Amino acid sequence: MARFGAILLQNDRSIRSYDIRNGDTIRLKVIPLTKKPIIYLYSPSDIDVSVKLSLIPEWSLSVIYPVVAIEDLGQRLEWNVRTHQDGILTEHNSGLDVSYLFWEAKANLDAFPLSPASKPQPVPVDTFNPITSSLDDMDSIVIPVGKVAAYLDQSLKALGLHTEARTSFITYWLPSFLKHEYIALRFVPQAAYERAASLSISPQPDVVTRVSMLFKGIPKEHLANWSNAQMQADRNVGWWVDVVGVDPVRASDATLFRVLEWGGTEVFN
Known part of the structure; x- marks a missing residue:
């Protein structure tokens, strides 16, 4: 394109x-595609919950499940579900029982500059935009593709993802990783991600954990440009907890009403 x-x-x-x-x-x-953000809801008792998702203009919803009405040119939706103590959700409109809520979004073409000579405007560091998302030597880690699965399992566990979520995350993205020799990846600060894809949930959860990964393939001949990122791959993965801004202890507390979301985007710039 x-x-x-x-x-x-x-x-x-x-x-x-x-x-x-x-x-x-x-x-x-x-054009980057944000793929398989899925939303789990866990509550200590069965409750009716409204889940509203609102995207910034640079994004529009491309796939959702369970299917509900999409509003505002594909940028807003609302699910109404009943949670169950085993983690199953019943979507009221269809009566479907599901394990999670699913959405994907694509970048809006009209948000790209028309002139080839146009330059992107500088943005604050703590900003996430699906069109201008990037990784660099200072904010990412770079590892051989053969080590990505183990690194992600450790990182996602530190961020509060349970076993099924970690397994689903890794196996979903693994075919994309295996196309490359090395992988650069980072996790988006939760506050920045929230401004791009706002979740409004009622009743209000006790804790919300939203984990979004950006990654890109790195050819071996370009590794010299990623020396710091390679060193950062040796750090304790716990540093991502502060980067993303999550509370993994509360996220695993079964007495609380908890929301967990994970997703990712492959970038090419």
Whole structure:
């Protein structure tokens, strides 16, 4: 998919031709897709819960389950469920029993600058935007692909994910990891992620844990640009707890009403 001037190139069969001439420059932009954020709700007693998700304009919902109405150009939805003490959720509209709520989102094409010469505007450090998401040598770790699964299991456990969530997280992303020699990854601060994908839950949970990972493949010949990130891979994984801003002790307290979400995005810039 690409944008040339004001022309969007994509694999859409409804688009038949483009006014591209010899000597024109085409700039390609791979659009990131935030995949499989899933939301678990755990309560010490059965309760009815409203879960509202609101995305910033740079995002729009692409897939949800259970299916409910999507509002505001694909940027808002509401699930109404009944929690059960075994972790199962009953979605009121359909009557479906599910283990979790599922959503995916894609970046909105209109949010990309039309001019190839346009430069991204500087943003605060503690900001998450699906279009401008990136990783660098200072905020990430870089490890060989063969060590990623073990590293993630340790990191996700430190962040408060239970065994099933860790297993689902790793096995979902493993095929994408295995396409690369080395992986750079980081976890998004929860407060920044919340501003991009706001969750409004009623009644209010005692604790909310939202873990979102960004990653990209690193060719072996580019490792010299990631010397600090390689050293950071040897740190105790507990440092991600402060980066993300979660409370893993309360997240595992079965006497509390708890919400857990995990997801990720592969970036290409």
